[in-house]
Amino acid sequence: MQILVDADACPAVVKDILFRAAARVEVCVTLVANQYLRTPPSRFIRSVQVGAGFDVADARIVEMAAAGDLVITADIPLAAGALGKGAHALDPRGEWFSAENIEERLTIRSMMDQLRSTGVDTGGPSPYSPRDGKNFAAQLDRFLARQRKAPAAG
Secondary structure, eight states: EEEEEEOOOOOHHHHHHHHHHHHHHOOOOEEEEOOOOOOOOTEEEEEOOOOTTTTHHHHHHHHHHOOOOEEEEEEEHHHHHHHHHTTTTOOTTEEEEOTTHHHHHHHHHHHHHHHHHTOOOOOOOOOOOHHHHHHHHHHHHHHHHHHHHHHHOO
């Protein structure tokens, strides 16, 4: 199991939480972005820089993802791609994407895109708060604890 991070828009606090978790539970965390990212020295943390372009990092994350992996992203189509490969998807605010909610989220995203294309100001997400960081950390800890308790496949 590895953790793949859509790092271009990932809040710094989430990256810090992931870096601490990587060391604590010895899980590989890979940040994928279209820019250079500085990471702390660790055999469990790496970064992958991809070329510029629309959804290049997302495509690379889906390509790298495997069943049981965890993908950290706020991008709904990327989460859908990860779920399609059998991976788990968690957004930086600590909300899970799932087979039960992904279609609804994709539909709402499409509807909002259509509204924006007609000039409607739909606003944006609320600012990232300390509560969001705490919720993310709690969800990540629960997930990692479940992974440690799960019997090894084989």
